[in-house]
Amino acid sequence: MPLTRSEKADVIDSIGERLDDHSIIYLTNFQGLSVAQTNELRGRFRAAGVEYQVCKNTLARIALDRIDGLDALDEYFAGPTAIAFSDDPAKPARVLKDFLEDEDIERPELKAAYIEGEIYEGHEALDQLSKLKSREELVGDIVGLLLSPAQTVVGSLTGPGSTLAGAIQSMADSDEEA
Structure with a gap:
């Protein structure tokens, strides 16, 4: 069932608030994960204190346009996209890396990580970010x-x-x- 105009506005506001509150944002492609794997990944993020949300690309782009400096992420909102919001640059990377190793799969893959104004992309970036020390x-x-x-x-x-x-x-x- 499609979202109403007011529901879309609420989603845009919610994503916008999270984008504005967190200086560390990970964008992942989760295509190909089973429901069980998706739920497992969500649980791991939750346990690590990381917010993880699947979102519609159009609504996320509208939220991005409202925040200065985040328009560089616009190009990464293509295909299935989930956003991980964190205050620690290493936590989302560690969760993703551990999940990939434990499940022995290729997805979710890191599309981009936005950390303090810098963009990191690809599997090599995920390896490097997972080795960072926490705060x-x-x-x-x-x-x-x-x-x-x-x-x-x-x-x-x-x-x-x-x-x-x-x-x-x-x-x-x-x-x-x-």
């Missing part, structure tokens, strides 16, 4: 780097020679050995 992993690495000098200083202060008497004793011991 949480990067923050953890930075915190670890910031804490490591502090841990070294604390270790030095709590080890032998941390008091004046201990330092004098260490120097005396080294003089006796020499």
